[in-house]
Amino acid sequence: xxxxxxxxxxxxxxxxxxxxxxxxxxxxxxxxxxxxxxxxxxxxxxxxxxxxxxxxxxxxxxxxxxxxxxxxxxxxxxxxxxxxxxxxxxxxxxxxxxxxxxxxxxxxxxxxxxxxxxxxxxxxxxxxxxxxxxxxxxxxxxxxxxxxxxxxxxxxxxxxxxxxxxxxxxxxxxxxxxxxxxxxxxxxxxxxxxxxxxxxxxxxxxxxxxxxxxxxxxxxxxxxxxxxxxxxxxxxxxxxxxxxxxxxxxxxxxxxxxxxxxxxxxxxxxxxxxxxxxxxxxxxxxxxxxxxxxxxxxxxxxxxxxxxxxxxxxxxxxxxxxxxxxxxxxxxxxxxxxxxxxxxxxxxxxxxxxxxxxxxxxxxxxxxxxxxxxxxxxxxxxxxxxxxxxxxxxxxxxxxxxxxxxxxxxxxxxxxxxxxxxxxxxxxxxxxxxxxxxxxxxxxxxxxxxxxxxxxxxxxxxxxxxxxxxxxxxxxxxxxxxxxxxxxxxxxxxxxxxxxxxxxxxxxxxxxxxxxxxxxxxxx
Amino acid sequence: xxxxxxxxxxxxxxxxxxxxxxxxxxxxxxxxxxxxxxxxxxxxxxxxxxxxxxxxxxxxxxxxxxxxxxxxxxxxxxxxxxxxxxxxxxxxxxxxxxxxxxxxxxxxxxxxxxxxxxxxxxxxxxxxxxxxxxxxxxxxxxxxxxxxxxxxxxxxxxxxxxxxxxxxxxxxxxxxxxxx
Numbered sequence: 001x002x003x004x005x006x007x008x009x010x011x012x013x014x015x016x017x018x019x020x021x022x023x024x025x026x027x028x029x030x031x032x033x034x035x036x037x038x039x040x041x042x043x044x045x046x047x048x049x050x051x052x053x054x055x056x057x058x059x060x061x062x063x064x065x066x067x068x069x070x071x072x073x074x075x076x077x078x079x080x081x082x083x084x085x086x087x088x089x090x091x092x093x094x095x096x097x098x099x100x101x102x103x104x105x106x107x108x109x110x111x112x113x114x115x116x117x118x119x120x121x122x123x124x125x126x127x128x129x130x131x132x133x134x135x136x137x138x139x140x141x142x143x144x145x146x147x148x149x150x151x152x153x154x155x156x157x158x159x160x161x162x163x164x165x166x167x168x169x170x171x172x173x174x175x176x177x178x179x180x181x182x183x184x185x186x187x188x189x190x191x192x193x194x195x196x197x198x199x200x201x202x203x204x205x206x207x208x209x210x211x212x213x214x215x216x217x218x219x220x221x222x223x224x225x226x227x228x229x230x231x232x233x234x235x236x237x238x239x240x241x242x243x244x245x246x247x248x249x250x251x252x253x254x255x256x257x258x259x260x261x262x263x264x265x266x267x268x269x270x271x272x273x274x275x276x277x278x279x280x281x282x283x284x285x286x287x288x289x290x291x292x293x294x295x296x297x298x299x300x301x302x303x304x305x306x307x308x309x310x311x312x313x314x315x316x317x318x319x320x321x322x323x324x325x326x327x328x329x330x331x332x333x334x335x336x337x338x339x340x341x342x343x344x345x346x347x348x349x350x351x352x353x354x355x356x357x358x359x360x361x362x363x364x365x366x367x368x369x370x371x372x373x374x375x376x377x378x379x380x381x382x383x384x385x386x387x388x389x390x391x392x393x394x395x396x397x398x399x400x401x402x403x404x405x406x407x408x409x410x411x412x413x414x415x416x417x418x419x420x421x422x423x424x425x426x427x428x429x430x431x432x433x434x435x436x437x438x439x440x441x442x443x444x445x446x447x448x449x450x451x452x453x454x455x456x457x458x459x460x461x462x463x464x465x466x467x468x469x470x471x472x473x474x475x476x477x478x479x480x481x482x483x484x485x486x487x488x489x490x491x492x493x494x495x496x497x498x499x500x501x502x503x504x505x506x507x508x509x510x511x512x513x514x515x516x517x518x519x520x521x522x523x524x
Numbered sequence: 525x526x527x528x529x530x531x532x533x534x535x536x537x538x539x540x541x542x543x544x545x546x547x548x549x550x551x552x553x554x555x556x557x558x559x560x561x562x563x564x565x566x567x568x569x570x571x572x573x574x575x576x577x578x579x580x581x582x583x584x585x586x587x588x589x590x591x592x593x594x595x596x597x598x599x600x601x602x603x604x605x606x607x608x609x610x611x612x613x614x615x616x617x618x619x620x621x622x623x624x625x626x627x628x629x630x631x632x633x634x635x636x637x638x639x640x641x642x643x644x645x646x647x648x649x650x651x652x653x654x655x656x657x658x659x660x661x662x663x664x665x666x667x668x669x670x671x672x673x674x675x676x677x678x679x680x681x682x683x684x685x686x687x688x689x690x691x692x693x694x695x696x697x698x699x700x701x702x703x704x
Contacts, residue, residue, distance in 0.1 A: 295606060468645045468646070468669040468671035468675070469641050469645065469669055471638065472636075473636065474637075475636065489672075494671070506542070510543050517625045
């Protein structure tokens with residue numbers, strides 16, 4: 001058993017070495033499927049805007065089914081041909097410490113990427129790659145979106161070895177003092193820190209709205225679904241219009257109908273959200289090598305995201321109100337937002353965030369201790385911000401809204417107008433009191449801690465030596481009360497604490513600036 | 525090299541100084557004058573276009589335009605006056621300070637703000653000069669960190685030579701060359 005594994009390993013290292021012989025390689029033909037599917041996706045995305053056009057001419061098209069078949073088959077053929085062409089023009093070459101990729105049918109591109117510029121190596125395995133056990137390697141750089149490189153099809157074993165190779169080389173180039181052999185040895189040892197069971201994923205689906213995963217995938221088929229639904233209603237003899245007509249039924253009956261439909265929709269949404277969570281996080285594992293975290297998950301397409309520990313800028317512990325009831329936490333580690341590369345990706349696919357879904361508070365604290373051992377978020381006593389924060393929202397939001405409500409309803413009935421205006425005032429005031437209660441900050445010698453939220457609560461923790469810029473903000477309304485807003489800019493984004501005592505803001509700024517004078521650690 | 529010596533004299537070296545006690549330096553006095561002139565020119569230009577369109581004899585404007593053009597002109601004039609007044613009072617409040625390890629920029633008439641940028645976190649520096657700034661011999665120093673484009677540290681209205689000196693000080697700083 002051991003022997004075969006060992007020999008497989010050596011074969012793999014041999015293959016990686018073969019890959020690195022500096023010749024131009026072609027992908028495995030299975031990549032045709034990948035190219036075809038990705039162009040199909042791109043097409044489906046644009047097709048989304050064509051739906052109205054098709055719908056308008058639907059009757060005409062329906063009379064000639066042959067045309068549909070012909071169009072569909074030629075479109076499919078087109079995708080296949082695009083796939084083949086893309087495959088044909090794709091070449092990659094791996095040198096000792098750089099990778100080059102030539103691709104493109106009409107618009108040619110030549111990417112030349114030195115390993116040390118690679119920030120992240122992601123492996124993903126779409127469903128159709130699983131039969132032959134292939135994977136797609138995505139190489140993220142800190143630079144722009146243009147520089148994103150992909151090796152579309154490699155055997156998974158090979159891809160994993162290759163990933164290790166790239167990361168090791170990048171490490172070696174960055175830290176010359178550590179011997180390469182030892183580095184390579186420890187880098188390949190993975191320890192699993194956390195797994196998520198099916199139960200956890202169901203909880204995650206319940207507490208977090210993951211329905212967008214579903215909606216996103218279904219986007220091209222919206223009109224088809226609504227057609228099918230209306231046909232279904234007709235076939236079971238359910239008259240939607242009568243069900244919701246105000247004229248023919250009592251108001252309570254109408255209200256009941258609306259309520260029942262709303263609850264039905266809620267149920268469907270929750271179910272879909274659970275399904276979405278399972279799609280996304282199936283067989284979730286978070287593992288740790290010497291210097292990075294690796295997240296693997298996915299039911300259909302397996303995703304793998306890795307993040308270097310030293311790149312983590314901030315840790316976020318997010319709890320929605322339902323999470324609070326169930327004692328769960330969404331923990332995420334955020335690294336620098338690498339500009340345009342992430343701009344048009346949805347939350348979960350962003351490589352600057354590594355999410356551990358719905359862990360217990362205890363697990364979350366343990367994971368955070370692992371990532372930043374000297375941090376003590378769990379033991380912090382948070383200081384509140386000034387109560388004038390409530391006053392501000394009452395004066396600048398609640399009062400104007402109430403006045404607007406009153407003015408709009410005054411002509412009909414002054415009494416109801418007054419009642420509604422007071423209600424609006426009370427609700428907004430209550431919201432601001434809750435928000436004020438959630439705000440809190442704390443700091444020790446190394447870290448800054450922040451708490452905020454409304455119904456839920458979020459905790460943030462970041463090391464002060466990773467700060468990029470600090471701002472002291474104040475306006476004439478709060479200056480007389482010696483209050484100020486602290487804004488801290490990190491590579492992962494800015495964090496703000498409003499209505500703190502001005503003296504404390506100054507002392508925090510001095511502390512951060514003072515630390516950066518002596519602490520020359522890099523933020524990366 | 526000469527730049528470094530010239531600049532060393534401005535760095536505060538008398539023990540550690542807190543951010544609130546820093547000696548702040550003003551921008552070039554030309555900066556305010558320039559801002560006021562630019563506001564006036566743009567305002568006058570827009571107002572005159574609005575008025576000229578109404579009174580010119582070549583083609584007829586819609587009735588609605590003739591009814592309301594003076595309101596638009598007044599509004600633009602008011603905004604111009606506002607921005608002139610704002611420049612007059614707010615521009616002198618814009619100040620900067622350079623310490624051994626960080627740069628600071630303070631501004632604000634009604635909304636005060638002090639931005640502190642550690643030199644160690646600077647990724648690159650630019651000096652920006654539009655045609656108007658060039659004509660007055662002024663420049664804007666832009667400092668970029670990994671905090672993103674929204675958090676670019678900027679000192680406007682610097683005398684060009686001063687901006688070059690500042691840039692050179694930052695570039696020669698050992699934090700940028702060794703630890704950046």
